[in-house]
Amino acid sequence: MNEIIESVKNLSIGFNSQKGKQISILRNVSTNIKKGETVGIVGESGSGKSTLALAMMGYIKQGLFPLKGECLFKSEDLLKMSSRQLEKIRGRKIAMIPQNAGQALTPNLKIGYQIDEALRLHTDLNKTERDKKISELLNKVRLPSPETMAFRYPHELSGGQQQRVAVAMALAGKPDLLLLDEPTTGLDVTTQAHVLELLRFIAKDTGTSMIYVSHDLGAIAQVSDRIVVMYAGEIVLEGPARKILKEPIHPYTYGLLKSIPKLSLAGLPASMPGSQPQPGSINEGCSFYDRCNLATDNCKKNSPDLEHIKELDTNVRCFNYKELINQNNNLQTSITKKSNNSEANEVLKLKDVSISYAKQKFFDQLLNKISDQNPTVKNINIDIKKGETIALVGESGSGKSTILKSIAGLLKTKDGQIKFENDRILSSDLKMRNPNDLRAIQLIFQNPDESLNPNHTVEQILSQPLKLYFNLSGEELKKNIIDLLKKVRLGEFYMSRYPRQLSGGEKQRVAVARAFAAKPDIILCDEVTSALDVSVQAAVLNLLQQLKEDLGTTYVFVSHDLAVVRAISDRVAVLYQGRLCEIGPSQNVYKFPSHPYTEVLLGAVLEPDPDIKPKLVAEDIVEEKPPEKGCSFQGRCPRKIGDICNSEVPPWQIGENGNAIRCHINIEELASLQQ
């Protein structure tokens, strides 16, 4: 059990900057992987975790090169091997499960061929044995009908199925070490939980060592025996998983854990100030100095070494770690937020809204109508009060973003009305809306990299809505821009910057500022924190909440992340296949009784706590389109009672907590079932 499989020694990897300077993105990393052990490598984007993982396969990305150190696999240095030698090890001794299987499977080759290729390269089996093995492997990763699966192309599978194929491919060579690079990122919550379950099973079943790289402490917590925390290219904390997650003794890990929203906590997570330093910008002192609340003058001048603490079996890179020992109770706290006034007027009403993506037939085009009996989004009724944050949650394909787009006027509705202020009907066509209505509803997008024009400075970006809606110019315009930047906690000097000169969090702040520039009544937030690192996510959530409390804005917040929704929203609407399942005040939606779909979602959430295991109650099947009649969730419902679910749309039932559930099961019965 204690045999070391792979050992990284003093590894530094870097690149040459345009000025000819050597810049390292991995600095002096040493760690050991033992046989049968699962090590989680966690860090935010840019921490060097993927570079480390790939180096452990002897693979260095183009443009990078090793500066010093070695990667010893069974005491042979992978970094010194020829590509011939590496071909013998990769796939056979060390196999990789990639981040995005959809892109990591070659699009023109069938699934069966790609697995067969690994078998041909790494085993001595003949054709019939290999065919049998392919079925076996596909079966092992629990893919439906493995015989026919082999003849499909990658794009014909769902995201979760593609990930399973990647796992099967990695297992083909019976490797000693499996490297998993963010294997569940980008999958739906339920799929993610299923894939993790599969990986855990495989680790146990085959005794393979695993290196699990992720930014998601929730996923890491579910699989790891040991955790390595990376920050700015260094290991800052390393130790047994439970210790790291429950009693972190490095201020970065501590802050990271606090900034993760948790299902059990209402209120917002605490954020960490600042962001990770760019590679090459650290000259002296601790790389976490700027963001650390334990920092002293010593930390500024000297960089701490990785210190081994025997009694905790932990390595830590901090001078002042002792202050964090026995501080773990504080992890379970959050910032309480002011809830909105429930007496407020309704500002936006969705009445029987249906939206269809079906292509208009020729005649319908003439009559300007859409005839689709089974639209993507159907009969949505939501009243939104002024100053409240309502969240729309669901997995991909639930129609949440579709609804958001049609509120914004980007997508025509098929039926129903969107009413704004005093029951005035908003046209579903953007061109028919008056300028004041356009100003009143603003949108913040998921990815600020794509929503900010890369050729505009921050000043130009923010001046556009101010010019358009308020005709500002000159000094007044500038004053307003500075005010906006101040609101989102950015200094005046950001005005002349281009988006590429900002960090992810700063960019999203600019996007928030742009939305607020219009002095809107309603802001539509489309997965606004999904592309951000956790510590930055917490800061943006806090910012949004603060702005709302100051300005009384209403948010419609779309997210797939139930913990984030729990943190920010006053009310939650749960959607499945474009149909509402449950709606109510958020503290109640997160309590039972729930709609069976909400139950499934809540069960699948991964918490950064090794003691809270996800509950898998439903299969992670992907449904192409909503069922034509009956309950929208009939295909996957773990509590389906019979034919009535297939034939009749379930009625709304109001529970004692005020949340409405659409289910055929009596609400009291549901409560006792879910106890």
Place this chain on the structure above:
Amino acid sequence: MLLLILKRIGLGLITLFIVSLITFVGVEVLPGDACTTYLEREAYGAALDACIKRLGLDIPAYERYLDWASNVVRGDFGYSLSGEMPINEVLGPRVKNSLVLASVSILIGIPLAIVLGIITALWRDKLPDIMISTITIFSMTIPEFISATLLILIVAIWLGWLPGIVIIPSDATFYELLSNIILPVVAISMIMTAHMARMVRSSVIQVMASDYVQMAILKGVPYWKMVFRHVLPNALLPAINVVALTIAWLLGGVVVTEVVFNYPGLGRLVIESISNRDLPVVQALAIILASIYVGINLIADLMTLMLNPRLKSLQIRK
């Protein structure tokens, strides 16, 4: 799938119809008519009357269009004015000559372009890439009339290896042609190969940087196997459309090269018939060139559809 092909063919036919209409209307609205334009100063009296009669210019325009169009559909383009012979007889040898020039250029140029593109991509920023890329960019930037003239100067005049211009009748046999077309083929291939090699290069580089290639490397797939199974099929797909456009360009007559080498192909016929004001031939050429473009692009689209499993199943599902 069949429905899609029929739909695309239908669209192609509509395009051709519009082209025919535009050329016909274009000729109509020009001052004068085919006869006055052609006869110029002799456009009076019996000669003009005879001409008008022969071309049927005395009947209304729409009737003439229908007449002309229905003949074209049957493969009859009417009479050329200058040669006073059926246009089909004028066109036949020219089409053949252009086909020979184009197919030889295609057979040499396209494989060469693909190989060069792959080499430059795989040895990116190394010596082979730098050398080949410099040469391709160089031959791409020189206009073809200069490179063609230089070729004649060096190979034909200084070295005296090959004939400088093609002096053959337009109805020469295939073998007579072959020995004469080496220089034109080189001139055409230089530009064509350069363009396509650059295209293939960037496409291969893009695929080499993809996640699935990284995955194949990490799976332990040997280098050349990875190149042939994982990289090339995906990298060459987008090249199909460029190849198609190039083929269409070649078949439609490489005007400049044909003129420089005095090659009796379609391109030179275009120039000749325009300067002879032979409007019926111009009309016929417009239709033929348009059909070549439409046809080749149609084939290219269908090929992409067949070879790309992603598009194929998308179409079938619809």
